[in-house]
Amino acid sequence: MTPLAAPSLVQSVDWLAIAPPTLTAIVGLVVLVADLFVPESRKPLLGWFSVAGLAAAAALLLPLLDGDRSTFCLTGDTRVCSYTADHFTLVIQFLVLGGALLAALLSVTALKDERGRLPEGEFWFLLLSSAAGAALLPASRDLATLVVALEVASLPAFALVGIRHGDRGSSEAALKFFLSSVTATAVSLLGISFVYATTGTLHLTQVADRIQDVDGQFHTLAQTGVVLTLIGFAFKTAAVPFHFWVPDTYVGAPLPIAAYLSVVGKAVGFSGLILVTVVAFPSYADVWGPALAALAALTMTVGNVGALRQQATRAHSAVRLLAWSSVGQAGYLLVPIAAAAYSDDPEHAVGSTVAYALMYAAVNLGAFAVAALVGRTHATNRVADYRGLYAKNPLSALTLAFFLLCLAGLPPGIIGLFAKVTVFSAAVDAGLGWLAVVMAANVVIALYYYLQWTALLFRAPEGETAEHPVPAPLTAALTLTAVLGVALSGAPQLALRFADTALF
Secondary structure, X not given: OOOOOOOOOOOOOOOOOOHHHHHHHHHHHHHHHXXXXXXXXXXXXXXXXXXXXXXXXXXXXXXXXXXXEEEEEOOOOOOOEEEEXXXXXXXXXXXXXXXXHHHHHHHHHHHHHOOOOOOHHHHHHHHHHHHHHHHHHHHEOEHHHHHHHHXXXXXXXXXXXXXXXXXXXXXXXHHHHHHHHHHHHHHHHHHHHHHHHHHOOOEHXXXXXXXXXXXXXXXXXXXXXXXXXHHHHHHHOOOOOOOOOHHHHHHHOOHHHHHHHHHHHHHHHHHHHHHHHHHHOHHHHHHHHHHHHHHHHHHHHHHHHHHHOOOOOOOOHHHHHHHHHHHHHHHHHHHHHHHHOOOOOHHHXXXXXXHHHHHHHHHHHHHHHHHHHHHOOOOOOOHHHHOOHHHHOHHHHHHHHHHHHHHHOOOOOHHHHHHHHHHHHHHHHOOXXXXXXXXXXXXXXXXXXXXXXXXXXXXXXXXXXXXXXXOHHHHHHHHHHHHHHHHHHHOOHHHHHHHHOOOO
């Protein structure tokens, strides 16, 4: 009798689907090795090679637009996969790789200005490694890959925050960031272990099917697993009360890394949160819906009040204000995810978060680009240092004013207004009227400090008004963010349409 052949356990790999994060990781390894052989005078070439690598990785998203692709699938069920390059994945990867590219452009100038204090080879390797992990996360469709991607994105970021040699503030910021993130990971892993114990699977779609039918004696364990998993991701999104690391980390890190964390770090946290809530735990919407709604209200309020309390003459107050503002913006980003728990069309509700994230990424990176420009001549980077910027550098002042008005949601920053109205509508449509009221109150609070900073740009300057040359990489970053902000303000519906077609 002929024995039956054992089923093959070999998985096929769709190399085109995984190309964007894979290329980013390969470029990082090439830079690390090349750093050993490139003479000191040629080190800047590593930066431009990294920029080119990120641009190429972003370009590899284009061939994936023709349809969904999946790989690393179960041999017994090819519909259950660990990696899926669907529209949601591509939009978040575009945001991540685009944000990393702009942060890299800012870093080229920062490394030149701080020659000797920042090791270039290690810097570019860490940045590219983190970007590779961030690009992998939105494509992850099982909890193990999700955690691995999260840590690949986070671990290099710790080192980037503390990479300045001999800077005590930078080291303290890295330690605070590290401890908070490790705590978040430990909590998430504990929650995931509970989920696996009750469902017997790590794949998100299978978790969604099985977790709603767990035995009664395991119901509490499953519910605890859901809550702990969400708490871990709340750390990553800087939601209150897990936000305490943000201001000190942004101030202690090199400014391009603060910009990177404010955009790419948030994209990582929120894309992971969307996957575990909407895809893996839809049957527990009665648990995570109210929890995220409360976190959204608390986060936007604490963030905006923290930004409001910043003193213009305090050292690093401009970066601190942007840090607290980013906490407030995280609260707005949480609103549609909370609304998805109460909506008949959760994917449409979550589309508001994706659209808002696209707007926020463009204008916040632009604001950090101007902060990097001012920081070249004012090391303390106070809000007061921006007084009379229009007289010194009119284009930079106008672009910063535009970015701040976008964040405030005022014309001519139409995209900011459109994004806030979209998030507001998601809350109202889901029956979360109280959350919409809290959001409206916070928008008014934010108007004060955004307009106060904007007005300062056009006041009479103190001291000399000589113009300072803007390096080419900074000019490129400012131009790209300004063009994107203006284009989206001219046709704001494109952001929502792009995000709406991007979900699963």
